[in-house]
Amino acid sequence: MKFIYIALLLTVMIAYSSAAVSCKGPNEIHWRCKPCGENCGDRKDIICAATCKGPEGCYCKPRYQRKNGICVPQSEC
Structure with missing residues (x-):
């Protein structure tokens, strides 16, 4: 029974730490x-057919694009 609790605790800790990535x-x-x-x-x-174009990391939110290193609304591009 202790094994189940330990496994559950480790799973929660891993999930929490991976979700805590901040940009x-x-x-x-x-x-x-x-x-x-x-x-x-x-x-x-151009239609992007790739499901994964590059590495994991911090990118602009949907409807934002990078301009001079800062994510701005698409309307400001």
Whole structure:
């Protein structure tokens, strides 16, 4: 019975620590993969078929793109 409690505790600790990744910039969130169209200069007419374009890290929130290193609303690109 102790094994079940220890396994459950370890599972919760691992899940909590991986969810606790925080990003420094405003309008950034942690993604497991680099999303398509991360930068303001990226073409919008190309359909991104890749499910995982790049490494895990901090990227702009949906409807935001990176301009001069800062995530801004797409309307400001």
